[in-house]
Amino acid sequence: METLKLLPLGLVDRRLCLMLARAIRKKFGCRVRVAKRVERLDAAYRHSCGQYSVDRLLRLLAGYREPPNIERVLAVTLDQLFDKSQDVIAGYAHFRSRVGVVSLSHLVGAKLRRRMVVTAFHELAHMYGLTHCKNDCLMRWRESSNEKFGLPSHFCRKCARQLREVRG
Numbered sequence: 200m201e202t203l204k205l206l207p208l209g210l211v212d213r214r215l216c217l218m219l220a221r222a223i224r225k226k227f228g229c230r231v232r233v234a235k236r237v238e239r240l241d242a243a244y245r246h247s248c249g250q251y252s253v254d255r256l257l258r259l260l261a262g263y264r265e266p267p268n269i270e271r272v273l274a275v276t277l278d279q280l281f282d283k284s285q286d287v288i289a290g291y292a293h294f295r296s297r298v299g300v301v302s303l304s305h306l307v308g309a310k311l312r313r314r315m316v317v318t319a320f321h322e323l324a325h326m327y328g329l330t331h332c333k334n335d336c337l338m339r340w341r342e343s344s345n346e347k348f349g350l351p352s353h354f355c356r357k358c359a360r361q362l363r364e365v366r367g
């Protein structure tokens with residue numbers, strides 16, 4: 200059975216990671232293992248503003264896949280992420296290297312859990328090869344990461360079918 204490694208990056212509450220692992224297991228039907236926390240990945244970290252470059256970070260995360268059974272790695276961090284255009288983003292994932300990351304930096308209060316789970320589902324679906332979708336769907340794409348938090352928590356029929364197909 201395929202395994203996803205959930206990697207707490209920095210001081211992420213372990214209970215939150217375990218809760219996320221349960222939600223992913225239920226939604227994707229894969230095995231999820233919460234790995235030992237990694238303090239910081241310095242080569243991708245911009246100390247002056249406490250942010251990670253997602254591109255660099257994903258390259259480093261590829262090194263955390265353990266063949267043969269760890270097929271995907273999803274990191275969870277409290278730090279901010281920025282992309283090539285220097286925008287702060289909620290999450291990012293690569294299909295080919297099967298790695299992704301979710302940031303909890305903008306998530307506070309009661310909605311934290313739901314938003315974390317929804318963002319993780321979205322990024323994980325990218326790791327399974329799904330692209331953005333225009334339907335009322337987890338894969339709906341929005342310009343700003345804040346709007347992304349308004350994502351529904353379900354896949355549309357088209358995306359759910361695609362996910363079933365790739366998962367076999």
Ligand SMILES: [Zn+2]
Pocket residue numbers: 321325331340
């Ligand atoms: Zn996306």
Ligand SMILES: [Zn+2]
Pocket residue numbers: 332333334335336337338339354355356357358359
């Ligand atoms: Zn969809």
